[in-house]
Amino acid sequence: MLERSPAEPPEVAGKQGKKVPFRGGGFTPAASRWAGWLALAAVLGLWQLVGSLGLVNPLFLPAPLTILGALYRLAESGALWQHVSASFVRIVSGWALGTATGIVVGFAIGLWRIARSIGITFVSALFPIPKIAVLPLLILWLGIGEQPKIATIALGVFFSTTISVYSGVDAVPRNLIRMAQSFDVPFPTIVRRVIWPGALPSILAGFRITASVALMLVVSAEMIGAEAGIGTFVLQAGNLMQTDQLMAGILILSLFGLVVGRLISMLEARLLRWR
DSSP: OOOOOOOOOHHHHHHHTSOOOOOOOOOOOOOOTTHHHHHHHHHHHHHHHHHHTTOSOTTTSOOHHHHHHHHHHHHHHTHHHHHHHHHHHHHHHHHHHHHHHHHHHHHHHHHOHHHHHHHHHHHHHHTTSOGGGGHHHHHHHHOSSHHHHHHHHHHHHHHHHHHHHHHHHHHSOHHHHHHHHHTTOOHHHHIIIIIHHHHHHHHHHHHHHHHHHHHHHHHHHHHHSOSSSHHHHHHHHHHTTOHHHHHHHHHHHHHHHHHHHHHHHHHHHHHOTTO
């Protein structure tokens, strides 16, 4: 017969019944709602103070209010919308084309051995080439117009997207894939229900990178040959030493980056609820 353990003393039972805070929440960093905006306001306030006191020559660094004034005059004249709309169409077209092809090629490299052998070789060889260097060749192939600029953006976005996609596919735990295969789940279903959700964080992180790549390439392409666009506007302002308008163009690029970053954050919050 098994003997019963002696009853525990009241003080031990009381200690065991003490509530312990939950410690298994994982590492889930959350950004403060106001910290970033307050830091930005502090930097702009200090910048404006330095400019108002005349500590820096406004030709080299115009004050924020001067830049806003230049931006307002551009908006009032209608030139701002012409440049922004031209750049926006090029960015969206090139980014969409490069992202679509990069996702397809990235999944092919991640899923099939032959595609990996061929694809990684070409990606490794062509990715380091500055895409703006091939713009003259694209102009020769596609003619003078919007096609070379869009193709330049698409090339830059394609390689970054491809790398982020097949890296995300490689990061999917193989135990999950083997489990699905052991239950005889069809291959398309495994890709859709296991590999795609597992690779999605890496793909969305790649979107942040490719958005910046598209922005840099559109400015560079417009500086080489375009009649309208943010790059053309910044180049003209720099040649004329109109630093307030030059900084206004840089401000537009910064605002575009903030908007894109916010949209991607909203997309992550919607698609990655399981994290």
